[in-house]
Amino acid sequence: MASETLTVTDNRTGKMYEIPITLGSIGTMDLRKIRTGPEDFGLLGYDPAFVNTASTRSAITYIDGDRGILWYRGYPIEQLAEQASYLEVAYLLIYGELPTAKALEQWTWQITHHTWVHENLKKFMDGFHHDAHTMSMLISSVAALSTFYPDAKVSRESGHVDLQTYRLIAKMPTLAAFAYRHRLGQPYVYPDNDLSYTGNFLNMLFRATELKYKPEPALERALDVLFILHADHEQNCSTNAMRSVASSGVDPYSATAAAMAALYGPLHGGANEAVLRMLRTVGSTARVPAFIKQVKAGEAKLMGFGHRVYKNYDPRARIIKRLADEVFAVTRPSPLLSVALELERIALEDEYFVSRKLYPNVDFYSGLIYEAMGLPVEMFPVLFAIPRTAGWLAQWREMLADPEQKIARPRQIYTGPARRDLLPLGARV
Ligand code: ACO
Numbered sequence: 001m002a003s004e005t006l007t008v009t010d011n012r013t014g015k016m017y018e019i020p021i022t023l024g025s026i027g028t029m030d031l032r033k034i035r036t037g038p039e040d041f042g043l044l045g046y047d048p049a050f051v052n053t054a055s056t057r058s059a060i061t062y063i064d065g066d067r068g069i070l071w072y073r074g075y076p077i078e079q080l081a082e083q084a085s086y087l088e089v090a091y092l093l094i095y096g097e098l099p100t101a102k103a104l105e106q107w108t109w110q111i112t113h114h115t116w117v118h119e120n121l122k123k124f125m126d127g128f129h130h131d132a133h134t135m136s137m138l139i140s141s142v143a144a145l146s147t148f149y150p151d152a153k154v155s156r157e158s159g160h161v162d163l164q165t166y167r168l169i170a171k172m173p174t175l176a177a178f179a180y181r182h183r184l185g186q187p188y189v190y191p192d193n194d195l196s197y198t199g200n201f202l203n204m205l206f207r208a209t210e211l212k213y214k215p216e217p218a219l220e221r222a223l224d225v226l227f228i229l230h231a232d233h234e235q236n237c238s239t240n241a242m243r244s245v246a247s248s249g250v251d252p253y254s255a256t257a258a259a260m261a262a263l264y265g266p267l268h269g270g271a272n273e274a275v276l277r278m279l280r281t282v283g284s285t286a287r288v289p290a291f292i293k294q295v296k297a298g299e300a301k302l303m304g305f306g307h308r309v310y311k312n313y314d315p316r317a318r319i320i321k322r323l324a325d326e327v328f329a330v331t332r333p334s335p336l337l338s339v340a341l342e343l344e345r346i347a348l349e350d351e352y353f354v355s356r357k358l359y360p361n362v363d364f365y366s367g368l369i370y371e372a373m374g375l376p377v378e379m380f381p382v383l384f385a386i387p388r389t390a391g392w393l394a395q396w397r398e399m400l401a402d403p404e405q406k407i408a409r410p411r412q413i414y415t416g417p418a419r420r421d422l423l424p425l426g427a428r429v
Helices: 028-033 077-083 086-095 101-112 119-126 134-148 158-184 197-206 217-229 237-246 252-263 271-282 285-296 315-330 337-349 351-355 363-372 377-400
Strands: 005-010 015-020 061-064 069-072
Touching: 015 028, 069 077, 069 086, 069 315, 077 217, 077 315, 086 101, 086 197, 086 217, 086 377, 101 158, 101 197, 119 134, 119 158, 134 158, 134 252, 134 377, 158 197, 158 252, 158 377, 197 217, 217 315, 217 363, 217 377, 237 252, 237 377, 252 377, 271 285, 271 337, 271 363, 271 377, 285 337, 315 363, 337 351, 337 363, 363 377
Parallel strands: none
Antiparallel strands: 005 015, 061 069
């Protein structure tokens, strides 16, 4: 039987080393023993942007990027999107199993009864400029939650970790809706406990003078499915930020704000906003070929295309594309849908995109749905951050329980000047 080891010869010294292979990986700490002499620090792995470095073992989300597969705790994303609710999926990510009917009832009760935020948070929100970006307001107000729950800094007991989990999942839609209403100069709407997680979110966004807001069932379900699709995606940029920041022992509100900041960038959760702006700039199907030419010349990026892990069609994009039709049946169809379909059609046939394995990702069609629901582009990253909170918290909790994890602290390869002595100001040239 073949041995599960890697044999390496250091040609600088002629020495051979045997390195164990575990679960398809080598521990880079095993490279340290490869040294030219006692003064040598030992070999490091060099991997800017963690392209081929696993930072953790994780039992939460599985992606096979070549085959376009995504599972949460072993369940295919297609089945979850079809048969489960977002709150069931959030429970699954956090606790590892789908809830029983009783557990779901308790979990839903906890989330529903933690949606209120301290009244001072409204004053805090009021301090933002009228045209502040909703994602910036949300990041800041989630960070501000840590000032209301200082106990979250000290306790990591399981009941207490659960309490922070309920609070974050429950309050995120409230703060997001407050940020949205602040931008419009409209009064904040308080949560309605009779409604579902997404139904209540729509209520807090859109309720006007009616005594009871009734969410449109097709939109409520569509939002729920979008939330399921965005709930986790293993060690992406924002999840890595969550784990890295939380590894210092900081409270989960501060760590979640850091994860949200990472999500905000246009290469990550800000891509859905960038996609819509791009579709608006392209404007019509007639202008698609000219835009593709610009992309191929490196003058523009086809936002919503490409992924670090998927080198095949993103399974979430497939589900969202179908969902878009269901949403457009109850809203007016998006005039930009034809532009998106034409961009996708050309890109999937073009050698530039084919050879680089660039396919639509989760963000290519989600913005069109959000726009049809009446949401402005500034809300798109927010609509990503709300459901991803469950994923961030699941990853945080897994990290807390993992004895191999410590404060995250990468190494560097120093390329600066060798030691030198400073000259007095007058002697410098
Ligand atoms: N449009 C045009 N060319 C692209 C695109 C794109 N969207 N994405 C990648 N490429 C090209 C690159 O220029 C590069 O070409 P080269 O080999 O000739 O230099 C090649 O494809 C490989 O791309 P990388 O940037 O090396 O791939 P990486 O894994 O680092 O980046 C990323 C992945 C950031 C997602 C990238 O594809 C991108 O910028 N896409 C657009 C933004 C986007 O949609 N982000 C959302 C990702 S999904 C999410 O976060 C939820």
